[in-house]
Amino acid sequence: MKTKILVVDDETDLELLIKQKFRRKIRENVYEFVFAANGQEALTRILENPDTDVILSDINMPVMDGLTLLSHTHAEHPDMKTVIVSAYGDLGNLRTAMNRGAFDFVVKPVDFADLELTIEKTAEQVRQLRDTIRAIQENNILKMYVDETVLNFMTRPDFENRLLASEMVQATIVFLDICGFTALAEKMPPTDVVGLLNTYFDLVVKEFIAQGGHVDKFMGDAVMAVFRGEHHLDRAIDAALSARTALQDSKTPLPAGFDYRPEVSIGVNTGEVVSGNIGSASLKRLDYTVIGDVVNMSQRLQSAAKAGQVIISEAVYLKVKESFQCRYVDEVVLKNKAQPVKIYEVME
Secondary structure (H helix, E strand, C coil), X not given: CCEEEEEECCCHXXXXXXXXXXXXXXXXXXXXXXXXXCHHHHHHHHHHCCCCCEEEECCCCCCCCHHXXXXXXXXXXXXXXXXXXXXXXXXXXXXXXXXXXCCEEEECCCCHHHHHHHHHHHHHHHHHHHHHHHHHXXXXXXXXXXCHHHHHHHCCCCCHHHCCCEEEEEEEEEEEEEECHHHHHCCCCHHHHHHHHHHHHHHHHHHHHHCCCEEEEEECCEEEEEEECCCHHHHHHHHHHHHHHHHHCCCCCCCCCCCCCCEEEEEXXXXXXXXXXXXXXXXXXXXXXXXXXXXXXXXXXXXXXXXXXEEEEHHHHHHHCCCCCEEEEEEECCCCCCCCEEEEEECC
């Protein structure tokens, strides 16, 4: 990997000397040198070469000295490391340079063998720093696509050996669908559809997170959320009611000519589910999710709900009737269910 080095020094002979001493590394494309005669010029060179790795800077220069330059680079380009190369090797200059962020200090006249070792050490530090920064950025991006539950699962010591392992857990599943959005999407430009849907999802997800739930997946204009832990059923219903209110109160503007008031239909069910990675390990495509009849029932209840309704089964109603105001709706036949199911609407 090529190392780009900015040399900042007002001695005109130094450029020629460096090109001679490092001619092999330059020819082999190991080093690339850029030169500046003072600190001000160096700042311009950095703007022109943002991929600079190492700065070799003198202290005593016209226009802008090396210590002033160091203050700028340390604050504005923390991923670049500076080595002070100066005849002013007294303790005062050394301490000032280090306090301003210098990585190392080389005293003139320069021992080029020592300088090369210093460059290599500094460049390696830059690579490690940039790798760390890149890993943090990638991790932050990953968190946008992968739920915290999955990330926690990945940190287990036996993660790789448990890729296709599963466990039975008690959980509450919430399915939420934005009513009428499909018809609206047929008439709106795709970019407007995506922007509006993301805005609505953001309102909904905030309410789920506030109650300790996590989003398992987005499916078109629908969301599946999972709640586990203490009082997961109560928290899930509270989240469903809050999500309904948040969307109903949304003041998100629509493009001119469109009249639409967002409503949701929600199904909530609770019980034992299978939690684990579903997919193909050989294809390296897995989805950490929950499955089981409880999940299926939650989706069926959502399908039976009308706009603005939070629907639960009779079994769930018996568990929450003292905590939430509910009303009996009907006895309905749900898809793939042999027996009719009594359903209730959670009012508040």
